[in-house]
Amino acid sequence: MPSPKRLIYSHIAERGTVSKAELLERYSMTSSTLTRLLEEMVSEKLIEASGFGPSSGGRRPILYETNPHYGxxxxxxxxxxxxxxxxxxxxxxxxxxxxxxxxxxxxxxxxxxxxxxxxxxxxxxxxxxxxxxxxxxxxxxxxxxxxxxxxxxxxxxxxxxxxxxxxxxxxxxxxxxxxxxxxxxxxxxxxxQWAMRSAKPLHMLYVHAGVGLRSAMMSYGQIIHGSLDMEGAIGQMIIQTDGPRLNEDGNFGALEAFASVQALERMAQSRVKINGGDWAGRLQVPPDRIRYELLLQELRQNNSHVEEMFRQAASYLGIGLANMINMFHPETVVLGGALINSYDRFYDTAIGVARKNVYYYPEYEPVFTKGELRExxxxxxxxxxxxxxxxx
Missing domain, CATH: 3.30.420.40 (ATPase, nucleotide binding domain)
Known part of the structure; x- marks a missing residue:
């Protein structure tokens, strides 16, 4: 359990500026005890007075904020x-x-x-x-x-x-x-979560879709840690029985085989080898050398074949998101990574599919966002x- 001083300091830091009256309303302590703690924190240069708040009839209250130069x-x-x-x-x-x-x-x-x-x-x-x-x-x-x-x-x-x-x-x-x-x-x-602290989200899900798939969960403002620190476990979620697998030690039919940068590269390489087509000729590289940057270039040129591959991958990611949301019921879902940030339609498709498959919808619906901080x-x-x- 954090000390009273830590609780007060964290609250001031999260709010920006706080008055003594606000702190008394939030924490169970006497006025004299709080005054002593605030004076101690000012003398230690943890916090500093930042002016006066509006008056509610008496003297204007002193506002406190953290000292930005403390550390x-x-x-x-x-x-x-x-x-x-x-x-x-x-x-x-x-x-x-x-x-x-x-x-x-x-x-x-x-x-x-x-x-x-x-x-x-x-x-x-x-x-x-x-x-x-x-x-x-x-x-x-x-x-x-x-x-x-x-x-x-x-x-x-x-x-x-x-x-x-x-x-x-x-x-x-x-x-x-x-x-x-x-x-x-x-x-x-x-x-x-820190960047969104004014909205006070406590239950959050983060999914990074890039070369691989990574995820994190937060409950009551605390990160959920498992017995093993395997952040890529979401990629091993099975969404198609007996489906393909991306790596030799991965699950067959795992999400990463359908919705990752590597999955898209392999899908494009396979389709070009099998079907060829006009767009394949424009690439001017052997199928085995098709990379994500080249697929993005084709997207910018409105290549319908590549657009369909991205749409399909985004739909699979949406199913994976729905599975995690139905299990955890977060307030906020943050999506990041190359697939999310380099192609807006991928994000829109993924969250659209997720919404359609969220249980209790529309009574329950999480907020989807690309986040405030991103990279x-x-x-x-x-x-x-x-x-x-x-x-x-």
Missing amino acids: YFFGLEISRFSSTLGFFDVRMNPMSLTRWRMDEAMTPERVVDHASAMMKAILNDHRIDPSQVVGVGIGAVGPLDRERGIIVKPRYFSSPGWVNVPICRMIEEKTGFPAELENGANAALMGE DAVATGAALMMWKKMPV
């Missing part, structure tokens, strides 16, 4: 195609966001060296002493050993060496900052993880 946080996303380093103040305002490609040269050692050099440059640019940095949150593609800070064996990385990587220890030794690890889908959901969600959520652990 700083780095959030590091490690993903398959790109990684992001974010730098945030204690109000979770992004002071810097930098992205780079994860190509063949980006070994674990190279990523740590690159991120460390950028952290140093960012602190120099903002004239912030390293002692003010609370820590580095890391959101990475799973599977993970979160307790030991290890990236276990993620798929589809261009660079070799991403097996049993003690990423937290490597970051700590290189930077001197404490580091903690969370899977990227969970971090993204934490970031998006910055993982880095933000990773930094927020350290913010929540900040000693108060």
Whole structure:
């Protein structure tokens, strides 16, 4: 159970500015106890007075807000195609966001060296002493050993060496900052919930549709962790008995075989090999070299064959979403990833199919959204993880 000081601090941080009267109404404590806590937090520079609120008949109340310079946080996303380093103040305002490609040269050692050099440059640019940095949150593609800070064996990385990587220890030794690890889908959901905090969503589902499928769930504002940290498990949801499978260790008929970047690439390669056609001739590459970027190019040229493939994949994703929604009944469903963000009709089709298959509809209907932070969600959520652990 959080301490009274932590509860008060978190409430002020989430609301922006708060009066003593609001805090007394929310928390069961005497006026003198709250006054003592607020004075203590002001003296510790955790919070500061930010002016006066409107009067309700007497003196105007003092408003309190968090001190943005009390501490700083780095959030590091490690993903398959790109990684992001974010730098945030204690109000979770992004002071810097930098992205780079994860190509063949980006070994674990190279990523740590690159991120460390950028952290140093960012602190120099903002004239912030390293002692003010609370820590580095890391959101990475799973599977993970979160307790030991290890990236276990993620798929589809261009660079070799991403097996049993003690990423937290490597970051700590290189930077001197404490580091903690969370899977990227969970971090993204934490970031998006923070961005939507004014709407107070407590039960949320996050699904990332890209090279693979990843998901996260939140209940009563807390991330749901299983006994294993396998964020790609949604991709193994069976939606067609005895259907195809994407990988040798995957389930037959799993969702990832129908609704992922890889599934679309394989579908296009297969159709071109079997049927050919005018549009296949325009591609000017052998079928085995058809990639997602080429399919997006065809979409922009209104290629009806490619549009149909995307529509079919989106329909399958919609069925997968409906299955998860019917099991969990979230208030808000956040969708992210390349398939969602690079083609609007994919998103519209997926949520349309999901809505039609949601049980109790229309009495119950979740809010669907692409999120507020989108590509910055993982880095933000990773930094927020350290913010929540900040000693108060």
